[in-house]
Amino acid sequence: MNRHAETASLQGWRLFSLLSLLVLIVTSLALWYQPQWVEALRSAIRTTARTSFALFLLTFLASSLAALVPTAFTRSLLRNRRFLGLAFAFSHAVHAVLILLYVKFFPDTFWHGRTATANIPGSIGYLFIILMTITSFPAAVKLLGARAWKWLHVTGTWVIAGVFMLSFYKRLPMGSWYPLGFALIFSAMLFKLTAQLAIRLRRNAIEPSATH
Numbered sequence: 586m587n588r589h590a591e592t593a594s595l596q597g598w599r600l601f602s603l604l605s606l607l608v609l610i611v612t613s614l615a616l617w618y619q620p621q622w623v624e625a626l627r628s629a630i631r632t633t634a635r636t637s638f639a640l641f642l643l644t645f646l647a648s649s650l651a652a653l654v655p656t657a658f659t660r661s662l663l664r665n666r667r668f669l670g671l672a673f674a675f676s677h678a679v680h681a682v683l684i685l686l687y688v689k690f691f692p693d694t695f696w697h698g699r700t701a702t703a704n705i706p707g708s709i710g711y712l713f714i715i716l717m718t719i720t721s722f723p724a725a726v727k728l729l730g731a732r733a734w735k736w737l738h739v740t741g742t743w744v745i746a747g748v749f750m751l752s753f754y755k756r757l758p759m760g761s762w763y764p765l766g767f768a769l770i771f772s773a774m775l776f777k778l779t780a781q782l783a784i785r786l787r788r789n790a791i792e793p794s795a796t797h
């Protein structure tokens with residue numbers, strides 16, 4: 586099989602299935618490596634937050650990368666954006682299941698130093714993830730109308746980016762990889778805004794000559 590055929594086969598639902606399988610494998614390894622259940626759950630929660638973050642960044646930046654750095658790879662990212670987004674939702678569903686197990690079996694450790702208010706941003710993030718997932722099918726665009734669909738997906742994307750930024754920001758004093766995570770999401774947001782501005786300027790530069 587040549588390289589192009591190989592890349593072509595890693596698309597759509599096949600790509601989604603492979604990414605979801607990878608999420609399940611790394612989560613199982615994270616659970617398996619820790620001898621204590623509580624630490625195993627916490628480690629798997631962190632692992633799924635990181636797999637979600639990687640998948641989210643690809644989804645979040647797909648259109649900006651394709652516009653500013655058009656290559657075969659970035660165009661393929663954009664074509665597969667829906668499946669990358671669904672793989673992110675899958676990874677975050679695993680994050681949610683592990684959190685529920687953590688709360689059920691180790692409530693004291695979970696609530697130690699945590700208030701109910703601290704769960705609000707993440708819960709709003711989950712509300713958008715659910716709404717975006719169930720409306721990610723072509724029939725939903727017809728049902729909602731293009732304008733409402735776009736509002737939901739644009740707003741949801743920025744809300745989730747905000748929740749990642751807040752999660753890393755809260756953990757900055759812990760050092761480790763959190764400053765890098767924060768820098769990555771912050772730069773991704775700036776890059777996306779810059780790309781949107783560049784696309785608008787490009788469109789404005791083309792439109793006057795097209796109308797005359």
Ligand code: HEM
Nearest residue numbers: 627630631634635684704707708710711745748749752753
């Ligand atoms: C869109 C929603 C959410 C996002 C984007 C998100 C993201 C994150 C991130 C970035 C981390 C840090 C991972 C690391 O250590 O590298 C994390 C950890 C964690 N998240 Fe979430 N989260 C979300 C929702 C929630 C919700 C609603 C809860 C609980 C009600 C929650 C509970 C936790 C816990 C307990 C940890 C830390 C585990 C530990 O270190 O002990 N998350 N999450």
